[in-house]
Structures are given as C-alpha cells and as structure tokens.
Amino acid sequence: MRAVHLSVFAFALLLTGCGWHLRQPAQLPAAMQRTYINDATGDTELVRQLRRSLGTPTTSVIEDATTATATLNILNARQFQRVLSVSNTGQPLEYQVAYQVQFSLTDAKGKTLIEVQTLTLTRNYAYDVANAIGDVEQANVLYKAMQDNMAQLILFRLQALGRSAGSR
16 A cells, blocks of 8 residues: 555656646736627637636636726637649649637727737648548538637737736
8 A cells, every 4th residue: 555655656746847737727917807708700619718718717708898807809710721732633632721810909998908910720631522521521620629729829829918917
C-alpha cells in the first residue's frame, strides 16, 4: 500500500515539475465583468461557444445590452470553399473550406478595447465524386470544428487584452 501512495506522489510531483496543470478559467479584462454579445450574423454555434467560454467566475454573458460593462460585437461570419486541385478530366480532387469572422470589443462607454479584427481558419479535404454526400458531411464537420476553434481564437485575443491591461 505504501508503494502505491509513493507512486501516486511521484507521479503528481512529475506532473507539476513538467509544467502540467489543470485548465484554468479564462483571465479576461475587468471591463468584461458583464459582457453582452452583439451578434449581427446569426451564427448561433459560434455564439454558443463564446457564451460557454466567457462564463467564468469573474465574468458572465448577459442578455441585456443596457447593463453590460462590455460588448463583444460579432460583425461578420462567413463560410466559403474553393477548389484546390482538379484531375486531368476536370473533376475536383481537393477542396479548401474557410471560416472567417470579424469582431470587436467595446466597453460600456463605447470606448473601443479591441479594434475590428478579421480571423480566418481554413481546412483542406479530399473530394471523391463517388461519395458526394459523404464529402458534404465532411465539409460540415470541418465547419463545425472551425466554429469551435474560432471561439477559442477570439477568447485568446480577449485574454491577451486582459493580460496587457493587468500589466499596466
């Protein structure tokens, strides 16, 4: 039994020594204590992911813009795709799907905390003309994953603002 306890202790010591730690809630700027998400795009999946990410012990996402301390503006969100390569018969072989979002952040007084930024994510996938339905589903899965990734990228930008405000 003592060997088991010693092994667990050694493992815990090893994990802390390598820098591993549990994921902490996002450290957002104090101005984001009560954040309103102004979504001009109707991209409900992105907004859902942002709501989940912005809900921390020190911040909350609210429904009433008049009581917000900050407004995260989702100005534009669009999905598009293009052909990357074609066969010698002109059949598409590979596509690239892209997801682009424009956002900004303002405080309750209308002061811009983050200027309008455009973030773009792209993914490539092989196209099989014999499996067109599967390829459409593959593109949809890629778009869903990019929406999740985009929410994380926006959160990273907001955290960077929080770190820069905290260092002043």
